[in-house]
Amino acid sequence: MRRPTPARRGLAATALALALGLTLAACSGSSDDDPSASPTPSATSAEDTADQAAVDGITVEGDAGAAPTVTLPSTPFNVSSVIVKVVEPGTGDTIEDGQQLAIKSVIISGADGSVATSTYTGEPDKVLLTSDLGDLHKKLVGQKVGARFVVTQPPQSATDPTYVRVAEIVSAETLPTRATGTAVKPPAGLPTVALDAEGVPTITAATGAAPTTLVAQPLITGTGDPVTAEQTLTVNYDLALWDGTKVTSTWEDGKPAQFPLSSVIPGWQEGLVGKPVGSQVLLVVPPAKGYGAKASDTIPANSTLVYVVDILAAE
Structure with missing residues (x-):
């Protein structure tokens, strides 16, 4: 993955x-x-x-x-x-x-x-x-x-x-498996996210040109402490390209991911700091905040990335 x-x-x-x-x-x-x-x-x-x-x-x-x-x-x-x-x-x-x-x-x-x-x-x-x-x-x-x-x-x-x-x-x-909190209605023009009964997201592509700056839009606002830059996060997430092509999902793996926030792409570092634990965040990451001009596995060069991230824990 x-x-x-x-x-x-x-x-x-x-x-x-x-x-x-x-x-x-x-x-x-x-x-x-x-x-x-x-x-x-x-x-x-x-x-x-x-x-x-x-x-x-x-x-x-x-x-x-x-x-x-x-x-x-x-x-x-x-x-x-x-x-x-x-x-x-x-x-x-x-x-x-x-x-x-x-x-x-x-x-x-x-x-x-x-x-x-x-x-x-x-x-x-x-x-x-x-x-x-x-x-x-x-x-x-x-x-x-x-x-x-x-x-x-x-x-x-x-x-x-x-x-x-x-x-x-x-x-x-035992950590939660999904975000819980207050739902937030995102502005028009972004990819849309539908959740099934278990909280598994499905991303539907937006129309129009991809944004050139980072978007970090809360979809659910949790009740935990705000994430800080030096913490290690436990998350579930879905990843698609701007055109809607599905890339990967921890939900399909059946186990969350855990990593220091300082070790990930800039779009995650900048977009998740300050978000309360328990939140679900839609990240639209332009190439400059993602993998840039180099391809990465199944992600083409210069891709705009769309993540739905459930922040389960931060330590």
């Missing part, structure tokens, strides 16, 4: 990279010295078995809600694949597919067992639990809030260590 990001990265994978420091779904991008970069591909079966045994030797101690003490079986500690292991069950509510998880964690350097970074002193990270997260999704669905788990990140270069992240699920929230 084509996302509104300028880079070719799966948005759920991007959210995971931000929230956990690891990307378990396929995506581009890496760094030679950044523990939040994408890991190398999975190892062979024999290597994976050895890596699993190495992870089994990690001990995690400490009270729930507090930063754990993590002891590696030896240093330097190395694995060649991404391993996910639940090390302590939770006692809270059962975690369900599609929920937004709040997670606190520590990253341990395999070089010497030291703490590279920790989120226990700040706000928890948020990640949407969808199948895009691969093995992490499989391991966490059905667990309970409070569960602790380990995720390994293999070295990104010959000089990098393995990183081990030990994370705790502090809450699990």
Whole structure:
């Protein structure tokens, strides 16, 4: 599916990279010295078995809600694949597919067992639990809030260590699937939007020339806090070209998209800042605020883009 990001990265994978420091779904991008970069591909079966045994030797101690003490079986500690292991069950509510998880964690350097970074002193990270997260999704669905788990990140270069992240699920929230609030009648001349009983939009093209400036027209005004530029959004959206040609829809995927607002095309950044969470917004994005003079997947060069965006959450 084509996302509104300028880079070719799966948005759920991007959210995971931000929230956990690891990307378990396929995506581009890496760094030679950044523990939040994408890991190398999975190892062979024999290597994976050895890596699993190495992870089994990690001990995690400490009270729930507090930063754990993590002891590696030896240093330097190395694995060649991404391993996910639940090390302590939770006692809270059962975690369900599609929920937004709040997670606190520590990253341990395999070089010497030291703490590279920790989120226990700040706000928890948020990640949407969808199948895009691969093995992490499989391991966490059905667990309970409070569960602790380990995720390994293999070295990104010959000089990098393995990183081990030990994370705790502090809450699990079921997000709305559609905008709710006060309907707004848009002005004439814009594409029209019809909603079915589930809130799934259908975009009908407007007549006439496409606007040359960004249009950010509320269709439903939500009751949440206004979106800010530094937040990560969870949205459902539909995308069509100005002539009505359908491009993509998260509704058809059956799962929302989640991404930092700062990572997407300018039309989204400028058009969604200030809109209340819970809103539905019609964005008409001219080429200069979209993908410009270069084609992008099925989007031709110099396209005016029409989005219907339901803002489900902003963190």
